[in-house]
Amino acid sequence: MQHPVYCERCADEIGSQGDLVTVLKLPSVIAAYHVRCYGLEAKGLNAFGTPLNSVSLIWLMVVFGLLCLFLFVANSFNPAFLIIACIIPLLRLGSWLVVERHISHSSAT
């Protein structure tokens, strides 16, 4: 079921996934922005301000996952590294569950 998603910066409704940027931000955990508002807000964001619905996060997920897999094998199969490897995919899933599934895929601008 879809419901309106509002931008954290300008409070206007975000109409399409093409105009959506989700970031990790406390206290709401996952914040939604228009693409232009993210650009304006990015100066004030910390390292956690990497967009969750971006190609760069997918690359980060792959590299971080491989690193954790290496550490898992190198440290006598310590399951803690598998748990750590799940953090980024869980954030990506959270971004989809909380925000992205409520917005249409059409990229009307």
Ligand SMILES: [Zn+2]
């Ligand atoms: Zn906005």
